[in-house]
Amino acid sequence: MPVWVQILLILGVIYLLISVLIFFLQDYLMFKPEKLPSDFQFYYENQETEEYNVETRDGAVINGLRFKAREPKGVVFYLKGNSKSIKGWGKFAVDFTRHGYDVLMVDYRGFGKSTGRRTQKAIKRDMQVVYEKIREKVDEKYIILYGRSLGSGFAAKLASMNNPRMLILDAPYYSLSHVAKKYIPFMPLSLLIKFPMPTYKWLRYVQCPIHIIHGTDDHLIPYKSSLKLSKIKPKQTTLYTVIGGGHKNLNTFESYHKMLHDIITSKPVKINLEGSSISVQHDKPKPYA
Numbered sequence: 001m002p003v004w005v006q007i008l009l010i011l012g013v014i015y016l017l018i019s020v021l022i023f024f025l026q027d028y029l030m031f032k033p034e035k036l037p038s039d040f041q042f043y044y045e046n047q048e049t050e051e052y053n054v055e056t057r058d059g060a061v062i063n064g065l066r067f068k069a070r071e072p073k074g075v076v077f078y079l080k081g082n083s084k085s086i087k088g089w090g091k092f093a094v095d096f097t098r099h100g101y102d103v104l105m106v107d108y109r110g111f112g113k114s115t116g117r118r119t120q121k122a123i124k125r126d127m128q129v130v131y132e133k134i135r136e137k138v139d140e141k142y143i144i145l146y147g148r149s150l151g152s153g154f155a156a157k158l159a160s161m162n163n164p165r166m167l168i169l170d171a172p173y174y175s176l177s178h179v180a181k182k183y184i185p186f187m188p189l190s191l192l193i194k195f196p197m198p199t200y201k202w203l204r205y206v207q208c209p210i211h212i213i214h215g216t217d218d219h220l221i222p223y224k225s226s227l228k229l230s231k232i233k234p235k236q237t238t239l240y241t242v243i244g245g246g247h248k249n250l251n252t253f254e255s256y257h258k259m260l261h262d263i264i265t266s267k268p269v270k271i272n273l274e275g276s277s278i279s280v281q282h283d284k285p286k287p288y289a
Contacts, residue, residue, distance in 0.1 A: 215245020
């Protein structure tokens with residue numbers, strides 16, 4: 001057998017092994033769950049909470065917390081990122097309760113006290129079940145969906161199937177397949193990835209206002225992903241840019257909190273463009289003689 005054929009066979013075997021490893025290990029690479037004992041007691045200083053457990057049709061239990069505002073104007077359904085549990089994520093609820101909104105956070109399957117086998121389909125179904133539980137007590141016009149990082153895709157999916165007041169995406173990805181391609185561009189990700197999470201597809205069906213917040217120095221999910229997402233439904237989408245913001249530190253920027261305040265406290269206003277320059281076209285430059 002020629003040497004070049006042997007080299008190709010070796011490379012083929014290596015490529016196949018890498019593909020197998022990616023397929024079976026991606027759950028461990030993508031998710032960083034913190035598991036909590038069933039008797040764990042949540043506590044947050046100056047925050048009133050109520051714990052919930054929702055049982056799904058396949059027998060899984062989704063654990064969640066409601067952070068209570070004094071006189072709630074509505075509910076923010078907060079879908080968190082891919083790490084830890086709501087024990088740690090709960091400290092961000094104050095950014096909404098201070099504006100008079102209850103906050104509901106849940107742990108995905110295998111996180112915190114939640115149980116069940118984790119798949120994209122299962123989590124999407126779980127989040128819809130939780131949303132319907134919220135909708136039983138709160139009119140949809142008072143529900144805000146907030147998706148952070150990993151949760152941005154699930155939030156977009158929920159918004160595409162329901163009619164919340166608004167959708168807020170914090171550091172969202174165009175799709176997880178696009179993110180993975182950045183690190184392993186030579187692999188057949190369409191065949192391997194179990195969580196493709198095509199946010200861009202789901203956004204096409206969202207009817208409510210869309211607000212996207214992203215930092216310019218985000219090296220995990222590049223700012224350009226939000227720029228691309230903002231062009232899918234431009235008439236109902238607003239892109240907010242945190243100059244210098246990274247992936248995990250937007251909450252440390254004053255501009256982020258101002259953006260959040262403006263988004264959740266303001267009401268949509270139709271602008272009267274009559275008499276504006278909206279129809280004015282710049283003259284094309286004339287060539288020099």
